[in-house]
Every structure is written in structure tokens, then in C-alpha cells.
Amino acid sequence: MANGINVDDLDRRVRRAAYQDGLLELFAAVVLLVIAGAWIANPSFVGILAAFIVLYGWKGVERVKQRVTYPRIGYYQERSDEPRSSAKGMLWFLAGSIAIMVIAVLVGGDISDPAEWRRAAPLLAGASLSGGFWYAAHQSGFVRFRFIAALSVVSGALLWLFGSGEDYAGVVWHLVILAVPLAAIGFWALARFLRSHPVQSADE
Numbered sequence: 001m002a003n004g005i006n007v008d009d010l011d012r013r014v015r016r017a018a019y020q021d022g023l024l025e026l027f028a029a030v031v032l033l034v035i036a037g038a039w040i041a042n043p044s045f046v047g048i049l050a051a052f053i054v055l056y057g058w059k060g061v062e063r064v065k066q067r068v069t070y071p072r073i074g075y076y077q078e079r080s081d082e083p084r085s086s087a088k089g090m091l092w093f094l095a096g097s098i099a100i101m102v103i104a105v106l107v108g109g110d111i112s113d114p115a116e117w118r119r120a121a122p123l124l125a126g127a128s129l130s131g132g133f134w135y136a137a138h139q140s141g142f143v144r145f146r147f148i149a150a151l152s153v154v155s156g157a158l159l160w161l162f163g164s165g166e167d168y169a170g171v172v173w174h175l176v177i178l179a180v181p182l183a184a185i186g187f188w189a190l191a192r193f194l195r196s197h198p199v200q201s202a203d204e
Contacts, residue, residue: 016140021069022189024136025144027061029182036175043168068190072197090131097127104160119165122174126156129178144185152178 031053038049101117101124109116130152137145155177159170 012139012141016142017073018069019136019140019142020189021065021193022186022191023061023064023069025148025182025186025189027057029179029186031057032175032179032182036172036179039168039172039175068194071199072193093131094128097124097131100124100127108160113165115165117165118168119163119170120160121168122156122159122163122170124156125171125174126152126154126159144189148178148182148185151181 031050034053035046035050038046101120104120104123105111105116108120111117130149133145133149133152137143137149152174156174159174163170
């Protein structure tokens with residue numbers, strides 16, 4: 001609270017306006033599908049490809065926003081969180097996700113069996129990916145991000161329970177399960193945004 005103004009609430013409203021175009025969901029869907037395809041082709045390159053997409057893919061989204069979003073609602077520069085606290089939160093969340101995976105392997109089978117770790121991989125992916133969507137929900141207030149976060153955890157747990165552990169197919173299925181509703185929500189949000197926010201002429 002500064003000078004009677006709730007800065008956090010104001011920032012949340014601005015982020016909600018900026019996220020309403022659905023481009024974040026579409027970008028996330030593309031990333032997940034590309035990683036799923038790369039995992040099928042060659043799992044050893046998944047980490048490199050994911051890092052490349054995350055680092056440079058958002059620049060493409062920013063160009064789309066310059067053509068689609070900003071002419072309708074104005075330019076928006078997202079306020080960055082404090083780097084140290086953000087990194088600490090991400091590390092704690094990842095550590096918690098790994099702990100869940102380890103506990104699942106201990107409870108469900110032999111920790112020396114590689115198949116048990118492969119079977120629990122969707123559980124790790126589900127817990128890890130849910131954090132980003134839950135954070136987006138907290139920042140914007142959109143319920144759809146919480147839905148995706150919950151879906152990530154539930155689908156990861158189900159794939160672990162009913163998986164065989166023969167390969168990492170469960171991880172690929174988890175990525176696809178998240179990407180499909182993300183794409184559907186993204187296209188719906190984008191169509192709704194374009195319809196409700198026409199570009200104004202110079203006179204207007």
C-alpha cells in the first residue's frame with residue numbers, strides 16, 4: 001500500500017488486462033507440443049530445446065502482441081519480481097516436486113528399479129509445470145490458469161498410477177494433455193479479445 005493505493009492489486013489488474021489476449025496459453029501450448037515431439041524424436045535434446053524456446057520464443061510472442069494486443073489496449077511493460085526471491089521460490093518449488101517424485105517411488109516400488117523412476121516422471125512433470133500456471137493465476141486472477149495447474153497435477157498423478165515405466169511415454173502424454181486445453185483456451189480467449197477490443201481509428 002503506497003499513498004492509499006494498493007500497488008499489488010493495481011498490478012494484478014494490469015496483468016489481467018495484458019493476459020486476456022490468450023497468447024500466453026497459445027505460447028505455452030506450442031512449447032509443450034514441441035517438447036513432446038522432441039522427446040519422441042530424441043530425449044537427450046529436450047533440455048536444450050526447451051531452454052532455447054523459453055529464452056527466445058517469447059520474442060515472437062512480443063511481436064504478435066505489438067500487432068494484436070498493444071494497438072487495442074496500449075503498451076504494457078510487466079513489472080519484474082525481485083530476482084533473488086523469484087529464483088528462491090522456483091528452487092523450493094522444484095525441490096518439492098522432486099521430493100514428491102522420490103516419495104512416490106519409495107511408496108510404489110523398488111528405488112533401484114529404473115522403471116519405477118520412469119513411471120514417476122509424469123508426477124514430477126505434473127508438479128513442476130503446475131507452479132508456473134499457479135503463479136500466473138496469482139498474478140492475473142484468471143481461474144483458467146488454476147484449472148491448468150490442477151490438471152497438471154491430477155494428470156501427472158494418474159499417469160504415474162497407471163503407467164508401466166517401460167519408457168517415458170507418460171511424460172509425452174502429460175505434455176499433450178496440457179497442450180490441448182491450453183490451445184483451446186488460448187484460441188477462445190484470443191477470439192473473445194479481438195471481438196471485444198476493436199482497433200480504434202486515429203479520430204476515435
